[in-house]
Amino acid sequence: MILLQVPALDTAASASAATGVAPQQSLQLIDLVAKGGWVMIPIAILFFAALYIIFERFFVIRAQTRVDEGFVDNVKDMVLQGNIKSAESFCRNQKTSVGRVFEKAVGRIGAPIREIESTIETVGQIELGRLERNMGYLGVIAGIAPMLGFIGTISGIIRIFYDISLSDNISVGIIAGGLYEKMITSGAGLIVGVIAYTGYHLLNMMVEKFTLRLEMNAFEFLEVLQKPTESVRAR
Template sequence: MLLLQVPATDTTAASLSAASGAAPQQSLQLLDLVAKGGWVMIPIAFLFFCALYLIFERFFIIRAQTRTDAGFIDNVKDMVLQGNIKSAESFCKNQRTATGRIFEKAIGRIGSPIREIEATVETVGQIEIGRLERNLGYLGIIAGIAPLLGFIGTISGIIRIFYDISLSDNISVGIIAGGLYEKMITSGAGLIVGVIAYTGYHLLNMMIEKFTLALEMNAFEFIEVLQKPTETVRMR
């Protein structure tokens, strides 16, 4: 008599096929998370785009206005020493940068006392730096407000969760966790926007500080050149 033996692996194969036919686990999508954040995500998104615009707008302007040729100050000193004041003034004007405008005004004051020329460089320099820092304060405001908006969204969501629990008189971990993770989205979004604005604010300020240091060095060399001819004339 022939005995039919059923392989023991059939049960395992059946269980594997059943497992493979099970529904795949849901995954979180970015747009779904943003939509579940609630109305607070609207001002946070607005602040996000404002921060990006301010960062890129200021970056390109600061980079363009603080760009200085390697031999700029040397050319200016040579023209001044040769007595080509008009040529030096035109050379600075053609630079179309903050540094060019500062030294254009300083060269126009040649013949006045050194203290007046130094005051001119300082005053015009402060004006140009003020132009570079324009709208940077808004980045600082965004860096402070965005995280607070996120916390407001989270707190309002928690209040709503406990209010619903009080109405239904049913404490369920699923209900609490589901509503809570949705409201925590606003905190995460607010912190991300705040970090972006905070980082951009300080990076742009570092660019301005670097320009300020270079300006002070160039101004010192320029004033030093103006003082040397005077000393030579006195010795003669």
């Protein structure tokens, strides 16, 4: 019985060898990246640059746009009580974009309302510029990465047909084998572009949300400053 089983086990292997069927190979990510060619190097650099900018800006924007509950109410109460220095110190200790805007606004109390409003707008624009720092690079990456991928694919296709012209051998295997490798750069470029594009707009949404909140808080603050003036005029 044992002697009969041994040849039976070898029959499947010999049959597969006779038919010439090779075992199925799985594509590994590292192998795909390596087959993409030299274009994958700048695409990889753009990928890591996009991730760095997205995460760095996300944590900065989240920290700088944080507003403690009751912050504006506390500032308004101090101003109404005449504690201007305390209000200014309270705003400075916040160490956020909102705190710096209100610190400058409180420091201008006594000037005409229009000047205080202009100060809020100017400082607000400066703070928005700080929040949006380096975000423009995400837009550049979103545009460049897909184009680099297409350049890699086109150059690879040119190389494939050049080799075919030299060897005078048109084979589907040769064309398909080289083409799928060169399409890797297009896929990688598109992925990096989508990541940069999505990150840019998500960060921009965070900044816009902060801008709306700042405008609402500034309106409430200016309204408090105008009430004493209106009461004096009524008398």
